[in-house]
Every structure is written in C-alpha cells, then in structure tokens.
Amino acid sequence: MNIKLIDIREPILKENQATAEQLAARFAEARVFVVNLMSSPGAGKTSLVVKTLEGLKHRMRIAVVEGDVVSTVDAERVASTGAQTVQINTHGACHIDAAMLGRAVQELDLEALDMLIVENVGNLVCPAEFVLGESMRAMILSVPEGHDKPLKYPLMFTETSALLINKLDLMPHTDFDLQACRDAVTSLNPDMRIFEISCRTGQGIDGWVDWLEQRAGGSQ
C-alpha cells in the first residue's frame, strides 16, 4: 500500500485559541476586565485573591473563578469574602482551558460585573500555554521559591503584565536576591510591572490594588 504525506500545518491548540477568542469578545461586550492569575502551588494565589477582594469590593463588582484539581478549599475561602465564586474542578488537568472557563462563566451574570479574577491551577508549565480570553495575566512568585524561576519558566514571564513577589516577610530567612529577580524579569519582559508584597502582613497590597483598579478602568 502507498504511503501518502498529508500537509497540515495547523496549530495544535487552535481549538483552545478559538474558544478563547469567543470568550474575549463576550468579556469585551459585557465590559468585564478579566485577570488570569497564575503561580506555583502555595505561592499565595488564594491569599492574594482574598486581599484583592477586600481592597476592591466597595469600588468594583468582582467575581472569582477558582480553578482547582479536585478540592473546594480555595473556593470556600474566597466565597467567605462575600464575592460570587464559581469553582472549576479540572479533574486532574493542571491548568484551566478556555472551554472550562466558558462553562464556568455561564453561571455568572457578566453584565453585572466589572472584574473577573480567574485563579488558575497552581503550576508554572501549562497555564502559560492555554489562553483564556483574559484581559491581563498576572503571576505570583513567592520568596521561598527562589529568584531564579524567571529563567527556568520563561514563558510564564514573557506575556504577563504584573508580577507579584509575595511572602516578602520571609526575606530575612532566605537567600532570595530581589535585584537579581528584577533583572531577570525585566530582561525577559521590560514592560512587566513588579510589586513586592506580603499577603500575611499586608505590605504592598494597596499599591497592587490601586494599580489593578486603574488597569481595569482604563480598559473599559
């Protein structure tokens, strides 16, 4: 039997891309600013979401989509702030994809929102590959993870607008080199806005919250 070569040249993630573009159009129509929040497990995503909600809940209408591999622990913490929270269980997948977000968003009244925060699954590899139709990507790097992460996971840092360096209160106990981290990040992405924060002590949170509000307002 003959062997035939079929020329294809298709992006493997084209379906996710197409779904993300549809979502982006819906978000734009409803004037909702969507933040895709990413980090390693344990870097402080849920703590940051809670702090951000506390800071902005009287200024904006915000809902949260919580991505988790199986549990609902994070969603419960976020819901305790009073914000509307939709849980996505990815059933083992290590990121949220556009189709999952699309299903979660059906449970929300987008017209009644100003901002949607998507807490992605804790992981530095896949979330960078799967666009969600978000307005902005933010990522958290926590001090105990080390300052060399930007060069190990470059994709996470190249298309992200804001980096939050969290757990700054632990600095005295580590060898984390803040300047080296800043240099590595800005060499990959000179436009990255860097915030030094501690969700535990509240340090730097106001600056982040004000900036985020401005970004969200500017897009509408």
Place this chain on the structure above:
Amino acid sequence: MPSMHELPVVKALFQIVMDHAQKNEAKRVVQINLRIGLLSDLVDEWIRRYFEMLAENTIARGAGIDITRTPVVMRCRACGCEFEVSRDELGKACPECKEKGVDIVSGREYTLESIAIE
C-alpha cells in the same frame, strides 16, 4: 518523574491527527511530524508516551512521532533586528544595538506539520 502537563496538548493533537486521517480515508497513520518551539516546557518523551496511550486500538497505533524543535527568535524593540537565542540567554541584549527589550517572534509554537498515512 511522570509528567501530566503534556496530556491536554497531546489530546488536542490526537484529535487533529484523527480528523485528517479520516478525511483522507486513511487505513493507518504511519508518521506524525510536529514542530514545537524550544520555549515549550513539554517533554518529547511524554508527548510520545501519551500519544501511544491515546492511539491504542486506533489506526494511529504505532505511528512514529518526529519532533522538530524550532529555535527561539527575538525581535529587538529598539532597532527591529531579529536574532536567535538559546534558552539560557533569553534575557540577552540586542546584538546590534545592545538595547534590552524584545518580542518573541518564534519559539513557542505547537504545530502539526504533516502526517503520513496508508
């Protein structure tokens, strides 16, 4: 160490391969040619293993997978020149004008180039 990150990408790949195989009335998929950017953190070995797993009991069973890793190319925002970098020198300044600040031109693609069928 087992890696789970490749599975969703390989599932999407498998679907596209099977769609094209069906459209072309293939009896068997012999070979799959991929281009993956060097910036991708996905591991070739796990892409192959997951594909094998998904292709079991299908016409793509036993298909060879060729992965060409495409280089990382940056474009300098200051002077517009394009230059190739390795993964270890991603933050490198522009070799022409020495400015920092670049856009990624290529190096993060996942493309199914072609398949060979019987």
